[in-house]
Amino acid sequence: MADGGESAVERYKRLRAERLSGPTSWVEPAPPIAQDGLWRGLTREGEMRLLVARTSTAVRAITARLGCSDDVARVVAELATATLLVRSTLNPEAQVQLSIQNPGSAGRLLADVFPGEGGLRVSVATPGAVAAVDGPLLRDGLMQIARSRPGRDPYVSSTEFLGSGIETSMMEYLLHSEQILSFLRIDVAVQDGVATGAAGFLVQAMPEGSRADLERLVRNLDAIDPLRGAMTAEDPDARAWAGRLLDGFRWDQVAREKVAFACRCSRERVLALLAGLPREDIEDMVRREDPAETTCEFCRAVYRVATPDLRGLLSPGH
Ligand SMILES: [Zn+2]
Incomplete structure (x- = not known):
């Protein structure tokens, strides 16, 4: 058209500006x-x-099964939520196992997040530890993060664990291993040894951002309220809260993932584990008619393998 109508370039610029200035879009329903x-x-x-996570139901199930002190319940819920968030920044298709080896009174901790229905589980060496009696639950140690996908060798990285906190250790890990500046906060409620509520968020400054963007984010973070209280029946996504956290940015909610406590233990896995023991150990158990009994470190399910089944492991084909 010769009447000064919009050119293709002008139209592109106009649509882009409209897209950039429109309100935040949300994945419905929450x-x-x-x-x-x-x-x-x-x-x-x-x-x-x-990334924003609500893990209340999962951490309640996890801590109730482990039989935790209030102190350990808090740590376990924090670790579960933090591992879930960190995994979602790395690769949502991968299984991530994060272990903390440290000489604190809680002992070794292991969080396992696997794909599918958002499965999440945690184990802890000393669930009954109490900081006031047994000393600090966590001390400086080693944190290992193993990422694995079916059919591939796991990728394992190790980093220093700072006894001062799970959040700090994970932020350091993301900065040094992934070169991404990250802010991680977890908010947990505990009652009678059970984590009754947990929520957490992780916000990352990508390399595309400017110094002014980062300063704005830090200002917003300084003023932000705890996340857990901002998640309500009327606003389960904490949309109002997220709007304050990202105030000054144009942004959209782009995806949702499921989260649930789940354990992968089974009688088949226990039998496979036993089958891997030295033959003389199994023969010894059979001779003494000693059933094998094992408790899952995550969900505390007890598996008992009686002598005939143990004998079956010794038969040809095993
Ligand atoms: Zn289990």
Whole structure:
């Protein structure tokens, strides 16, 4: 057209400006407050990435099974939520196992997050440890992160664990291993040895961002309220809260993931484990008619393998 109508370039610029200035879009519907979940937000220029998780139901199930002190329940719920968030920044298709070896009174901790229905489980060496009696639960040690996908060798990285905190250790890990500046905060409620509520968020400043973007984010973080209280029945995604955290940025909620406590133990796995023992050990158990008994370190399910089944492991084909 010769009448000064919009050119293709002008039209592109106009649509892009409209897209950049429109309101935040949300993935509907939001799951109800009683249901755990994780969502991702992304700024339109790619400066910031936000992950928000609610893990209340999962951490309640995990800590109730482990038989925790209040202190350990808090640590376990924090670790579960932090591992879930960190895994979602690395690779949502991968299984991530994060272990903390440290001489603190809680002992070794292991969190396992696997793909599928958002499975999450945690084990701890000394669930009954109490800081006031047994000394600090966590001390400086080693943190190992193993990422694995079916059919591939796991990728394992090790880093220093700082006894001062799980959040700090994970932020250091993400900065040094992934070269991404990250802010991680977990908020946990505990009652009678059970974590009754947990929520957490991780916000990352991507390389696309400017110094001014980062300063704005830090200002917003300084003023932000705890996340858990911002998740309500009317606003289960904490949309109002997220709007304050990313105030000044144009952004959208882009995806949701499921989260649930799940254990992968089974009688078949126990039998496979026993079959891997030295033959003389199995023969010894059979001779003494000693059933094998093992308790899952994550869900505390007890598996008992009686003598005839142990004898079966010695037969040809095993
Ligand atoms: Zn189990």
